[in-house]
Amino acid sequence: MPHRLRQNLLLPQPPTVVLHDPRTHLRHLPPAYSAAQTPLSKERDFGAQVRYYLEAPRKPKFRPCKVIFVGDCSVGKTAIVNRFCYDKFQSNYKATIGVDFELENFSILGHNYSLEMWDTAGQERFRCIAGAYYRNASVIVVTYDMSKKDSLESAKKWLNSALNYNASKRPLVFLVGTKADLLSKEEFVRMERLAGLAAAELQAEYWSVSARSGFKVTELFQRIAALAFEEAVMQEIRSIKNKPQEQATQASVKSQTFDLRNFFGSRLSQQKSGCTC
Numbered sequence: 001m002p003h004r005l006r007q008n009l010l011l012p013q014p015p016t017v018v019l020h021d022p023r024t025h026l027r028h029l030p031p032a033y034s035a036a037q038t039p040l041s042k043e044r045d046f047g048a049q050v051r052y053y054l055e056a057p058r059k060p061k062f063r064p065c066k067v068i069f070v071g072d073c074s075v076g077k078t079a080i081v082n083r084f085c086y087d088k089f090q091s092n093y094k095a096t097i098g099v100d101f102e103l104e105n106f107s108i109l110g111h112n113y114s115l116e117m118w119d120t121a122g123q124e125r126f127r128c129i130a131g132a133y134y135r136n137a138s139v140i141v142v143t144y145d146m147s148k149k150d151s152l153e154s155a156k157k158w159l160n161s162a163l164n165y166n167a168s169k170r171p172l173v174f175l176v177g178t179k180a181d182l183l184s185k186e187e188f189v190r191m192e193r194l195a196g197l198a199a200a201e202l203q204a205e206y207w208s209v210s211a212r213s214g215f216k217v218t219e220l221f222q223r224i225a226a227l228a229f230e231e232a233v234m235q236e237i238r239s240i241k242n243k244p245q246e247q248a249t250q251a252s253v254k255s256q257t258f259d260l261r262n263f264f265g266s267r268l269s270q271q272k273s274g275c276t277c
C-alpha cells in the first residue's frame with residue numbers, strides 16, 4: 001500500500017483542461033455581415049493598439065456594455081436574445097411588458113467583458129416605460145421583421161427615439177432583419193437590398209438573421225461584443241493619453257495659487273512689520 005501511494009505521488013498531475021465556450025470566447029474580431037457595406041470596422045482583426053494595450057501586465061476592468069433592442073412589436077427582439085442566451089426558440093408570441101434583461105459574459109482576448117441586453121417592448125402602450133431604459137446605451141440594435149416591410153419603415157423612428165436618450169455619445173448602431181426563414185430566396189435578396197439602403201441612411205451595420213433556425217445569430221452577438229469591447233479599450237487608451245496633460249494643467253493651477261498665497265503672505269507680513277515700527 002505505501003508503495004502504491006508513493007507511485008501515485010510520483011505520477012505527473014493531469015493537466016487542467018479549461019473548456020471555453022466558443023460562442024463567447026473570442027480571440028479575433030468577427031467579420032461584419034457585409035464587409036463592403038458596414039460603416040463600422042472593416043478590419044479582419046482587433047487593432048495593434050488594442051492588442052498592445054491588453055498585453056501589458058495590468059488587468060483593466062471593463063464596465064458591462066449596455067445593448068438595447070428596439071423595434072416594432074412582434075418583430076422578434078426577444079426571440080434573437082433567447083436564441084443566443086439559451087439556444088431556444090418559442091413559436092408562441094408573448095409580448096414583452098416594459099423591458100426584459102439578460103446578461104451574457106464573454107472572454108475577449110483573455111479579458112472578461114459582459115453584455116447587458118435590454119430587450120424593450122415594441123407595443124405602443126409600453127413606450128413611456130421602455131424609453132427610460134434607453135439611456136447610456138453603448139449599442140443600439142434596431143430590429144425589423146424581414147417579412148413585414150412596414151417594420152423596416154419604422155426603423156428610423158425607433159433609432160431616432162433611442163438616439164434622443166443618448167445625445168452625448170453616439171452608440172454603435174446595428175440594423176437587424178429577423179425571420180429570414182420565412183422568405184423565399186428572391187424575397188430575401190429583394191429585402192436585403194432595401195434594408196442595405198436603409199442601413200446606409202441610418203449609419204448602421206446590417207445583419208439578416210433567423211431566431212428559428214439560428215442563422216447568423218451567434219455571429220451577430222459576437223460582432224456586437226467584439227466591437228463594443230474594442231471601443232471600450234480605445235476609450236481607456238484615449239483617457240490615459242489625456243491624463244498627463246490634465247495633470248499638468250492642474251499642477252500649474254496649483255502652483256499659481258501657491259504663488260498668490262506667498263505674494264499675499266509677504267504683503268501681510270510687510271504690513272504687520274510696518275505696524276510694529
Ligand SMILES: Nc1nc2c(ncn2[C@@H]2O[C@H](COP(=O)(O)OP(=O)(O)OP(=O)(O)O)[C@@H](O)[C@H]2O)c(=O)[nH]1
Pocket residue numbers: 071072073074075076077078079080090091092093094095096097120121122123178179180181182209210211212213
Ligand atoms: N418564423 C420565425 N418566427 C419568429 C422568428 N423570430 C421570432 N418569431 C416569432 O415572432 C413572434 C414575435 O417574436 P418576439 O420575439 O416575441 O417579438 P418581440 O419583438 O420581442 O415583440 P414585443 O415583445 O411585442 O416587442 C413570436 O411568435 C416568435 O415565435 C424567426 O426568426 N422566425
